[in-house]
Amino acid sequence: MQKPSFEIPCVILCGGKSSRMGEDKSLLPFDDKSTLTQYQFDRLKPYFKDIYISSKIDKFDFLDKNRLLLDESEVYSPIAAIDSILNKLNEEKIFIITVDTPLVSIDSINKLISSSDDYDITVAKTIRTHNLCGVFSKSIKNTTEKMLNDDFHKVGFLLxxxxxxxxxxxxxxxxxxxxxxxxxxxxxxxxx
Known part of the structure; x- marks a missing residue:
């Protein structure tokens, strides 16, 4: 099989609090990389036209600064991060994945992207729905803005x-x- 080349950008979400882990999981070592973030970035970079990291702060020493999308929102919310990403990237569709899902296969990503044409959002489901692994379109911008104005942060509602x-x-x-x-x-x- 030929290596897929996705004509949309990828954004890795790294702005969570990691409260259940007890330390910043985006900075944990993983496989042969110094951080989980670098592992995800290096693993996905060859497949996408562009790749970015979304974070509350600049905490990545390996990262070219124009690859960092700072989420300046006061709240820790995936809705705030998605809205910020849509504001900063002038793209019709963006593949979004969390830093803490490093085992999602390129084959699964390919299935999500190739199934996204006629949809605002396309996400994965196994035993449960994986709300933050999929393709998000600029067309959802009105919903994310309204949700933020209403201080409502449920990704399920967005879907x-x-x-x-x-x-x-x-x-x-x-x-x-x-x-x-x-x-x-x-x-x-x-x-x-």
Whole structure:
């Protein structure tokens, strides 16, 4: 199979508090990289026309500064991050993934992107829906702005109030979310 080349940018979300992990998970070492963020960035970069990191602060020593999208919102919210990304990137569609899902395969990403044409949002589902792994269109901007004005931050609401395509994928393990130390250790085992 030929290596896919996606004509949309990728943004890795790294602006969370990591409260369940007890330390900033975006800065944890992963595989042969000094941080989980660098692992995700280096892994995904060859496939996308552009790649960016969304974060509250500049905390990445490996990153070219024009690849950093600072989310200046006072709230820690994926809705605020998505709105900020849509404001900063003049793109019709953007692939968004969280830093703490480092095992999502390129094949799964390809399925999401290739299924996104007629939708505002296209996200993955295994056992549960993965609200922050998928393609988000500029067409959702009115919804994100209204949600922020109403101080309402549920990503599920964003999906319900836009034309959303939920793609069933078979491998739940690739969507392991590194929220706790045991998730982090399990993912290190899975990758080795």
């Amino acid at each position: 319900q109030n836009n034309k959303t395509n939920i793609i069933q994928l078979p491998n739940d393990d690739e969507f392991i979310n590194l929220n706790h130390k045991e998730d982090y250790l399990k993912s290190l085992n899975l990758i080795s």
